[in-house]
Amino acid sequence: MERNGTSRRTLLQAGAGLGLAAGVPATARAQTAPARGGDPLRVGLLTDLSGPFAGAGSVPLFNGSEVAIALFNERGGVDGRPVVAVSADSQSKADVAINEAERLLGQEGLEVVMGVYSSAHAVPLSGRFEAQKKIMWITSAIATAVLKDKHFRYVFRPTVHSDQYAEGTVSVIHEQAQKKLGMAPEKVKLAVIYEDGPYGTGVSSAIEANAKKFNMPVVLKEAYSATTPDLSTLVTKLRRERPDVVYQAGYNPDITLFLRQARSGGLRFRMLFGHGAGWSQIDRLWETFGKDLQGMGNADPAATQMLDWERLQPGVGELAKTFVARYQAKHKMNDLPTHASMGFNNTWIFLEHVLKPAVRKTGGMTAEALREAALQVDIPEGGTIQGYGVKFEPPESSMAGQNSRSLCVVMQFDNAKSHVIWPASLGRDPVLPLPPESPYALRS
Amino acid sequence: MNLLDPFFLEALVNGILLGGVFALPALGLNLVFGVVDVVWLCYAELVMVGMYAVWFLHTQAGWPLPLAFVACLPIVAALGMLLHLLVVRPLLTSPPINQVLATGGVLFVLQGAATLVFSTEFRSLGVDMPPMEVGEVFVSGTKLAAFCAALLGAAVLWAFLKFTYVGTAIRAIARDREVMPLMGVDPRRIYLIASAVGGALAGLAACLLVVQLDVHPFVGLSFGPITFMICVMGGLGNMLGGFLAAFLMGLIISVGGFWGTTEFSYVVAFAFFILVMFIRPKGLFAR
Numbered sequence: 001m002e003r004n005g006t007s008r009r010t011l012l013q014a015g016a017g018l019g020l021a022a023g024v025p026a027t028a029r030a031q032t033a034p035a036r037g038g039d040p041l042r043v044g045l046l047t048d049l050s051g052p053f054a055g056a057g058s059v060p061l062f063n064g065s066e067v068a069i070a071l072f073n074e075r076g077g078v079d080g081r082p083v084v085a086v087s088a089d090s091q092s093k094a095d096v097a098i099n100e101a102e103r104l105l106g107q108e109g110l111e112v113v114m115g116v117y118s119s120a121h122a123v124p125l126s127g128r129f130e131a132q133k134k135i136m137w138i139t140s141a142i143a144t145a146v147l148k149d150k151h152f153r154y155v156f157r158p159t160v161h162s163d164q165y166a167e168g169t170v171s172v173i174h175e176q177a178q179k180k181l182g183m184a185p186e187k188v189k190l191a192v193i194y195e196d197g198p199y200g201t202g203v204s205s206a207i208e209a210n211a212k213k214f215n216m217p218v219v220l221k222e223a224y225s226a227t228t229p230d231l232s233t234l235v236t237k238l239r240r241e242r243p244d245v246v247y248q249a250g251y252n253p254d255i256t257l258f259l260r261q262a263r264s265g266g267l268r269f270r271m272l273f274g275h276g277a278g279w280s281q282i283d284r285l286w287e288t289f290g291k292d293l294q295g296m297g298n299a300d301p302a303a304t305q306m307l308d309w310e311r312l313q314p315g316v317g318e319l320a321k322t323f324v325a326r327y328q329a330k331h332k333m334n335d336l337p338t339h340a341s342m343g344f345n346n347t348w349i350f351l352e353h354v355l356k357p358a359v360r361k362t363g364g365m366t367a368e369a370l371r372e373a374a375l376q377v378d379i380p381e382g383g384t385i386q387g388y389g390v391k392f393e394p395p396e397s398s399m400a401g402q403n404s405r406s407l408c409v410v411m412q413f414d415n416a417k418s419h420v421i422w423p424a425s426l427g428r429d430p431v432l433p434l435p436p437e438s439p440y441a442l443r444s
Numbered sequence: 445m446n447l448l449d450p451f452f453l454e455a456l457v458n459g460i461l462l463g464g465v466f467a468l469p470a471l472g473l474n475l476v477f478g479v480v481d482v483v484w485l486c487y488a489e490l491v492m493v494g495m496y497a498v499w500f501l502h503t504q505a506g507w508p509l510p511l512a513f514v515a516c517l518p519i520v521a522a523l524g525m526l527l528h529l530l531v532v533r534p535l536l537t538s539p540p541i542n543q544v545l546a547t548g549g550v551l552f553v554l555q556g557a558a559t560l561v562f563s564t565e566f567r568s569l570g571v572d573m574p575p576m577e578v579g580e581v582f583v584s585g586t587k588l589a590a591f592c593a594a595l596l597g598a599a600v601l602w603a604f605l606k607f608t609y610v611g612t613a614i615r616a617i618a619r620d621r622e623v624m625p626l627m628g629v630d631p632r633r634i635y636l637i638a639s640a641v642g643g644a645l646a647g648l649a650a651c652l653l654v655v656q657l658d659v660h661p662f663v664g665l666s667f668g669p670i671t672f673m674i675c676v677m678g679g680l681g682n683m684l685g686g687f688l689a690a691f692l693m694g695l696i697i698s699v700g701g702f703w704g705t706t707e708f709s710y711v712v713a714f715a716f717f718i719l720v721m722f723i724r725p726k727g728l729f730a731r
Contacts, residue, residue: 054564264584
């Protein structure tokens with residue numbers, strides 16, 4: 001039944017069994033390794049294990065974090081003190097996310113909560129964490145609006161933000177238009193369609209801003225609900241506007257709905273770019289659409305298996321190798337989704353570079369000690385399994401709490417694999433436009 | 445505004461085809477409410493179970509797709525009967541709020557059960573029919589086939605209700621559930637049959653939707669709320685009203701989206717619904 005991925009049953013069973021071992025309420029625990037001695041260090045892990053977001057990347061995000069905690073504990077935790085994750089399911093609903101976060105902070109008395117897949121959850125949650133002076137460690141939600149001009153002191157995001165996505169996907173077309181499409185960049189017509197939450201809105205605004213910067217026309221920009229049952233009228237409007245490049249920021253099922261209705265609605269274009277979330281579930285998308293996806297692009301932080309591990313900082317490549325091997329063995333995956341790498345990497349950054357020094361310095365794990373340790377993190381480029389470094393913007397910055405060294409790459413699908421095509425220094429030459437055999441390829 | 449604009453015509457066709465998607469669940473929901481007088485809040489989840497049944501039989505068990513479609517109808521019909529026997533019948537004399545809460549509880553049970561059995565992954569049949577191209581107007585072959593099947597299903601239901609003894613009894617019960625038992629009709633049996641027919645319609649809707657949408661435990665969110673709105677707009681329990689309201693809603697969403705934006709179209713649809721509730725609180729087509 002579950003050929004790939006992890007079911008909620010598996011997650012809950014693991015959580016229940018290991019929670020019992022720790023002598024704590026079973027439904028709330030997801031301890032991932034035996035204790036080695038010393039008081040356990042308890043951290044919250046808030047992700048969507050049910051609802052639409054679960055299948056759009058939140059479960060791999062959880063799984064990646066789970067592997068990171070297990071590995072960290074196996075390597076001794078913090079001087080013998082293991083980390084215990086108290087997990088909670090947001091159920092793809094913002095109100096549930098808020099209630100669960102309140103429970104983790106209030107009833108469980110935690111100082112830090114990691115995870116948060118959706119920007120629609122991160123926006124209301126971030127203010128609450130800040131007000132309560134507890135650490136919110138965002139491993140996925142990417143909307144720039146979560147942090148922009150907020151000057152938060154207790155909210156940290158080691159991963160990328162939505163402005164970086166658009167910079168990559170618009171730059172690829174700007175750089176390659178003349179050479180690969182035979183068109184001046186200013187003549188390339190762009191269309192942007194996006195889910196109407198903070199994630200889609202953030203990405204779409206950034207695409208528009210980047211297009212304006214390069215003087216490229218946006219012929220259609222339109223939002224829709226991710227749970228809409230129909231996008232055929234939007235397809236009709238896109239066909240009327242005849243864009244050369246379509247940009248989509250969606251979760252799922254809106255991505256598959258759009259692709260299906262675009263195919264049956266006769267929509268043709270030269271290129272299509274997704275922007276993470278559902279577009280990063282390449283195994284699932286390929287299973288549904290197969291070679292019809294050939295040549296399409298996607299922006300996200302790089303899944304670690306796409307990188308040349310030899311070029312990472314000493315020891316990081318080995319860590320990446322261990323993670324991939326464990327994840328593949330446990331979840332029977334071919335190509336790991338980006339969210340698995342995001343879950344592992346951003347959790348590992350916290351455990352190794354924030355939690356460990358904070359506990360060693362203070363003997364405990366107060367939010368204040370964690371905050372100070374986070375601001376001291378200084379990891380150079382190549383120092384994490386996703387290739388980027390880590391340095392958080394200080395509170396006076398307009399993007400306080402954002403990792404200023406995070407890196408978003410643009411990938412292209414090639415036979416069920418993703419390959420980096422931007423920045424040019426990291427990847428291979430992009431193939432543009434879509435191959436003529438693609439049902440979406442513009443016939444000239 | 446050019447009404448002969450091919451893109452506008454395409455939006456019109458899309459609206460009618462979308463109405464066909466909404467029509468069958470609206471029909472089934474109204475049938476059950478009209479006869480049993482209980483709203484199945486979990487109706488969209490019955491459709492979800494049917495979609496999983498088709499997906500499983502075709503992609504996992506290797507059944508030919510038409511056979512999986514045929515099997516889906518009795519599976520969901522049986523589920524409808526079970527729902528009636530286990531949940532609805534014991535609550536028939538309870539206050540309506542208890543009935544609504546109970547079927548709402550079944551909604552969460554079915555979503556949770558689907559998550560446990562099939563996980564949260566999105567499942568797809570991976571089948572598609574080529575589009576029809578008439579001038580500059582594209583019509584999705586899959587949606588057109590689904591639309592025709594919806595019309596056929598509605599016609600078969602109409603014939604069943606019109607020309608069979610059981611159908612006549614169902615209509616009679618829907619008209620007056622107090623008097624019909626005095627005429628020798630066993631309402632318990634009719635309720636059960638209506639639940640089975642309502643379930644079968646959910647099964648047929650599942651066959652039409654599974655070729656258009658990915659299956660996941662929460663797929664009901666995509667069409668469930670709007671189906672309820674359509675039923676209320678057409679007049680709860682009024683099968684013809686719900687059927688017509690489905691097409692009206694499809695057209696409002698499609699044409700509204702064409703002239704405005706996709707989000708705007710839903711604003712117009714909901715505003716229209718509220719207006720109808722003010723002007724004709726018993727539904728647009730209430731007799």
